[in-house]
Amino acid sequence: MSAAPERLPVTVLTGFLGAGKTTLLNHLLRTSGRRYAVIVNEYGEIGIDGELVVGAEEEVLELNNGCICCKVRGDLIRVVGGLLKRRGRFDGILIETTGLADPAPVVQSFMADDEIRQSARVDGVVCVVDARHFLASLARTREAGVQLAHASCVVVNKAELAEADTLAAVEAEIARLNPGASLLRSVGGAVPAAQLLDQGAFELPRLALPAGGERYYRAVAPGRHSAGLECVSVVLQRPLERQRFLGWLQRLVAECGDRLLRSKGIVALAGAERRFVFQGVHMMMDSDFDRPWHSGEARDSRLVFIGHDLAGLALQAGLDACQVAA
Numbered sequence: 190m191s192a193a194p195e196r197l198p199v200t201v202l203t204g205f206l207g208a209g210k211t212t213l214l215n216h217l218l219r220t221s222g223r224r225y226a227v228i229v230n231e232y233g234e235i236g237i238d239g240e241l242v243v244g245a246e247e248e249v250l251e252l253n254n255g256c257i258c259c260k261v262r263g264d265l266i267r268v269v270g271g272l273l274k275r276r277g278r279f280d281g282i283l284i285e286t287t288g289l290a291d292p293a294p295v296v297q298s299f300m301a302d303d304e305i306r307q308s309a310r311v312d313g314v315v316c317v318v319d320a321r322h323f324l325a326s327l328a329r330t331r332e333a334g335v336q337l338a339h340a341s342c343v344v345v346n347k348a349e350l351a352e353a354d355t356l357a358a359v360e361a362e363i364a365r366l367n368p369g370a371s372l373l374r375s376v377g378g379a380v381p382a383a384q385l386l387d388q389g390a391f392e393l394p395r396l397a398l399p400a401g402g403e404r405y406y407r408a409v410a411p412g413r414h415s416a417g418l419e420c421v422s423v424v425l426q427r428p429l430e431r432q433r434f435l436g437w438l439q440r441l442v443a444e445c446g447d448r449l450l451r452s453k454g455i456v457a458l459a460g461a462e463r464r465f466v467f468q469g470v471h472m473m474m475d476s477d478f479d480r481p482w483h484s485g486e487a488r489d490s491r492l493v494f495i496g497h498d499l500a501g502l503a504l505q506a507g508l509d510a511c512q513v514a515a
């Protein structure tokens with residue numbers, strides 16, 4: 190019996206208007222040494238970004254006349270379905286979303302559609318930010334925060350235009366609000382393609398969470414930069430009782446999935462020899478048992494929640510109640 194073909198990696202490029210998404214996309218196409226099908230989404234009927242993508246070999250598909258996050262989701266599924274029928278021709282798919290798009294529905298399309306899910310996987314969500322303007326965009330708009338919340342990697346672009354202290358402040362704010370995301374600096378989108386593509390950053394077994402070891406509950410209050418975006422990180426030392434935790438998580442995403450943008454965690458369930466991992470994008474959730482706990486490894490649970498108005502969700506109290514008795 191032949192092994193199932195590997196699922197095609199999909200990288201979603203997000204980032205605020207003018208941050209440098211197309212510039213990064215072109216850099217990746219020029220330097221990755223791999224063949225990508227490109228999907229570009231923009232407002233308006235005339236596709237401009239599609240024209241700006243380098244090279245004739247790449248397959249560039251435009252989804253115009255609507256934002257990918259609302260009107261054209263059905264189109265996205267059709268376009269990806271079509272690409273998957275010709276999958277031998279490329280090594281992956283790159284999707285550039287509009288500067289005002291919420292990347293969540295794009296990711297959710299890959300989580301929700303069974304056929305696509307079997308043949309393709311979201312490998313990463315790359316958020317490109319403009320080093321000089323990011324903090325202002327974050328403070329003034331909801332979109333910039335939503336894009337940051339979903340990123341598995343953030344590229345701080347136009348780094349040459351920002352002072353060193355601005356760069357440091359931008360990177361600190363990114364690490365505060367999305368502590369699992371990797372960070373790269375760039376000028377003209379010039380980052381090593383190998384650090385962005387095919388990283389499996391969105392795969393359950395390779396979920397990046399803040400480094401373990403600390404025993405803390407930390408709620409990051411919305412700061413002056415973040416237009417209400419908050420991050421809550423929780424570390425729990427006692428294992429969680431399975432049914433109680435799964436019920437709590439299910440209720441949380443069902444009832445609060447609109448303001449809970451992103452959730453992920455590595456959890457020690459009582460009696461389980463393997464780590465339980467989960468990740469959610471709004472109400473959609475992926476979860477599974479992953480590798481066995483190593484001997485000597487601290488069996489604590491680490492969870493991260495990013496969203497708006499999280500204080501009211503009483504995350505710590507809810508999770509505390511899931512722990513087995515001391």
Ligand SMILES: Nc1nc2c(ncn2[C@@H]2O[C@H](COP(=O)(O)OP(=O)(O)OP(=O)(O)O)[C@@H](O)[C@H]2O)c(=O)[nH]1
Nearest residue numbers: 205206207208209210211212288346347376377378
């Ligand atoms: N100085 C400087 N300019 C850059 C850099 N990267 C991109 N640009 C310029 O910034 C402008 C916007 O870049 P794009 O790549 O089109 O940005 P985008 O995010 O795709 O823009 P939208 O599709 O409009 O949201 C272009 O004029 C780029 O040449 C950089 O690192 N430094």
